[in-house]
Amino acid sequence: MARKIGLYGILAYFLYGLFFYWYLFYFADTSLPFEYQGTMADPATFLNGRELMLSEEFSRIRNLLFFLAGPFEWLFYLFILLLGLSRIFKNWAVSSAKYKWLQTPIYLIWLSVFSFIASFPLSYIGYSLSKSYHISTQSFASWMKDELIDFWIGYGWLLITASVLYWLIRKSAKRWWLYAWLLSVPFTLFMVFLQPVIIDPLYNDFSPLKNKELEAKILEIAEKADIPADHVFEVNMSEKTNSMNAYVNGIGANARIVLWDTTLNKLSEDEILFIMAHEMAHYVEKHIYFSIVKSLLFSLLGLYLAAKLMNWCIRRFGPALKIPSIQDISSLPLLLLLLSMLTFVSDPLSHAISRYQETRADRYAIEMTRDAEAGITSFQELTRSGLSQVNPPFLVKFFRYSHPTMLERISTLEEYAVKEKRRKE
Incomplete structure (x- = not known):
């Protein structure tokens, strides 16, 4: 059973990657509709030929890396379970520390190190891509420093959440997801409050x-x-x-x-x-607070679904996944896999809400400054500096874009400028 699950997992990942390679490089059409050609939203009017070519190349490769990264994480957690590595990490933790409160941190450091090593190639490819297209100016040493900061912040976050989660699971196997969510509410607010003064300065001055x-x-x-x-x-x-x-x-x-x-x-x-x-x-417009509420509602639904799916997976595939019970810390990779998949599925809705908020913010900026031209030229420069696609493929926008496309943003500003000009005449 374990071998069959692993084989199906690899095959599914291969076909998934092949589909998105075909979609991004051969099928998707990023050309502008006829009615936008020659307008200020047309990249041909503010990018030279080389910039146009580079933006298309860079965007295709970057988007492919995005679509490969999430399912690769799922495949990693799946094989951590199928190969019995999660159970091995737990045994190492038990044999290394006689005190139970030390065993979870040891288990998690092994899991985190293996995860870091597995994800490093894709992370490095992303860094090298940005470097080769002159988006990134960061040295390898500086990039590695940020990666290590990410690792330790991620480990600290995982240590806190996993310790609390599995304590709740042992106390209430049926309602742990609800108690976990209730505890996450004040913690989320606390982190939003601390982000600007504690977390951000770790990365930059x-x-x-x-x-x-x-x-x-x-x-x-x-x-x-x-x-x-x-x-x-x-x-x-x-x-x-x-x-x-x-x-x-x-x-x-x-x-x-x-x-x-x-x-x-x-x-x-x-x-x-x-x-x-x-x-x-x-x-x-209180978007920060709406985003907090949205995040909490999504996490409530996500934890509930993860709990249900986790119980089903253990009942159905427990022996193959080497998981004795949901209370066992070795089941953590399954929980992380399910939460990652649920996040991927929910992201399109989250991004759609965010795009609406960004559209509102653009309108506010127009009304506040009465300077559509400045907005248009700033968006054009943002496109140039990030080598962004003005009109990305549908699936890219659906899964990736938390902002409206530059085509939508610039054309909206141009329409406003035309209306203002007519009004003054």
């Missing part, structure tokens, strides 16, 4: 914006939006990437307005003010 004249103008917009911020922060991202970003994160007194230095270097003042008005719209 933040400092007050040096351009005080620009800071005053941004804070003026922030005051209109009732954002409790006394400073605008800039972060030195040019040592890692050529792409651009800006954001407002945190809640309450911990709200932070942040600009990447690449954004400061590549965009004009009017373009920066448009981007910042867009980001502040998320705060004004």
Whole structure:
């Protein structure tokens, strides 16, 4: 049974990868509809021939890596179970520590190390791809540092959640998923509060914006939006990437307005003010809080389904997966596999909600700045710096895009500019 499951798993992954390779490289049509050709949304009007070619190449390979990464993680967890490695990790933990409270951390370090090693090739290919297309400017040493920070943060998160989850499972095998979700609510809010001041600085250095004249103008917009911020922060991202970003994160007194230095270097003042008005719209329209609620609702449904599916899998395939019971820590890879699959399935709905919020934020920025031209040129520069596709394939947008496509964003701004011009005439 274990051999058959493993064979089917490899075959399914191969066919899945083959389908997306065919879809992205041979089937998907990314050309613009006729009515958009020659408009400001047409990449041929603001990208040269080489940039057009590179954006298509880069996007296809990057999208293929995305579609391969998730199912590869599922295949990894599946083989950790089928080969009995999860049970071996548990036995090593038991033989290494006589105290039970030490056994879970030891089990998890083995699982985390094997996961890191298995996922490293795809991660490195992604890094090399960005480097070769001049998106990333990060040295290998700096990239590895970030990877190791990710590893230890991930391990710490896994240690906390797995310890609590399996304690709850042993206490209540039927309702552990509900108790776990209830505990996740205050923890999620706590993490959102800490993110700007604890987590983000582990990766990059933040400092007050040096351009005080620009800071005053941004804070003026922030005051209109009732954002409790006394400073605008800039972060030195040019040592890692050529792409651009800006954001407002945190809640309450911990709200932070942040600009990447690449954004400061590549965009004009009017373009920066448009981007910042867009980001502040998320705060004004409470998108941060809606996102928290959405995340909690999705996690409630996800934990419930994972619990049901986990019980079914153990009843049906327990011996093949080398899992004696749901209470056993060796069942953790199965839980992680199921949660990852459920996340993948739910992402399209989550992204659709996010795209709606981003559309609202674009409209807010237009109304706040009355400068559609600055919005158009900023989106054009974002496309150029990230080698993004203006009109991505349907499945890419469906599974990947948390923002509207650049075709949609730029054409909306262009329509607004035309209407404003007619109104003034």
